[in-house]
Amino acid sequence: MGLLKDLFGKKSTEPFDLSAIQIDMHSHLIPNIDDGAQSMDETIGMLLRFVELGYKKVITTPHVMSDYYKNTPDIIRSGLEKVRDEVERLNIPIEIDAAAEYFYDEFLIDKVNKKELLTFGDNYVLFEFSFSAAPNNMYDLIFAMLQNNYKPVLAHYERYLYFAEDGVKKVQDLKNRGVLIQMNLNSLSGHYGKMVKKQAEMLVDNELVDFVGTDCHRMDHLNLLSSALHLEYFHKLKNLNLLNSKI
Numbered sequence: 265m266g267l268l269k270d271l272f273g274k275k276s277t278e279p280f281d282l283s284a285i286q287i288d289m290h291s292h293l294i295p296n297i298d299d300g301a302q303s304m305d306e307t308i309g310m311l312l313r314f315v316e317l318g319y320k321k322v323i324t325t326p327h328v329m330s331d332y333y334k335n336t337p338d339i340i341r342s343g344l345e346k347v348r349d350e351v352e353r354l355n356i357p358i359e360i361d362a363a364a365e366y367f368y369d370e371f372l373i374d375k376v377n378k379k380e381l382l383t384f385g386d387n388y389v390l391f392e393f394s395f396s397a398a399p400n401n402m403y404d405l406i407f408a409m410l411q412n413n414y415k416p417v418l419a420h421y422e423r424y425l426y427f428a429e430d431g432v433k434k435v436q437d438l439k440n441r442g443v444l445i446q447m448n449l450n451s452l453s454g455h456y457g458k459m460v461k462k463q464a465e466m467l468v469d470n471e472l473v474d475f476v477g478t479d480c481h482r483m484d485h486l487n488l489l490s491s492a493l494h495l496e497y498f499h500k501l502k503n504l505n506l507l508n509s510k511i
């Protein structure tokens with residue numbers, strides 16, 4: 265009995281190997297253009313940590329918000345070039361690309377219809393809602409994205425607690441309408457609170473997750489993630505048909 269307990273105990277404390285994810289598609293690593301990295305040193309430090317964790321590529325996604333972060337494709341691309349130059353100069357074995365995380369506000373549909381969005385992989389667009397209030401007319405936005413051949417990926421679904429009472433139904437409805445679901449890995453660590461953790465576990469249990477992301481803004485996020493990888497739910501990620509490695 266003791267032996268079995270030891271064996272199982274050992275198994276459950278083994279950290280999940282993030283190298284299986286291969287590509288991270290949600291982070292804030294371009295210095296000084298949003299609330300993520302605030303210097304090139306910070307950016308490089310985080311990229312080295314991504315390498316240690318087993319990632320081979322990161323697609324970083326600066327915030328685009330009409331009020332706070334007026335990032336254009338040009339601003340993002342020129343920031344990316346500077347990071348790439350530094351990665352090359354220092355010989356860091358990781359590939360870096362950029363898209364954006366679009367906040368749903370009244371100006372976003374216009375950008376969609378003008379086809380001005382930065383995408384990753386197969387025309388995927390990462391977008392987010394407010395945390396405080398359920399979005400109005402979100403189906404118009406989703407419809408406009410699909411009409412323009414974008415593949416919408418909703419960032420950290422589990423953090424929109426106003427959807428929580430609808431359980432699986434709401435997320436299933438969004439998926440039926442063509443929205444892909446991204447979950448933050450640190451939601452499973454409990455970083456955003458118990459309710460968010462519960463929602464994340466619901467997504468994993470029902471195999472509703474299409475992409476996972478670190479949503480890394482600073483080194484703390486990667487350190488926390490690294491320390492939580494022994495948790496059971498990280499091991500359950502193996503049951504999901506994640507698209508991360510296919511982009």
Ligand SMILES: [Fe+2]
Binds near residue numbers: 290291292365419479
């Ligand atoms: Fe983000």
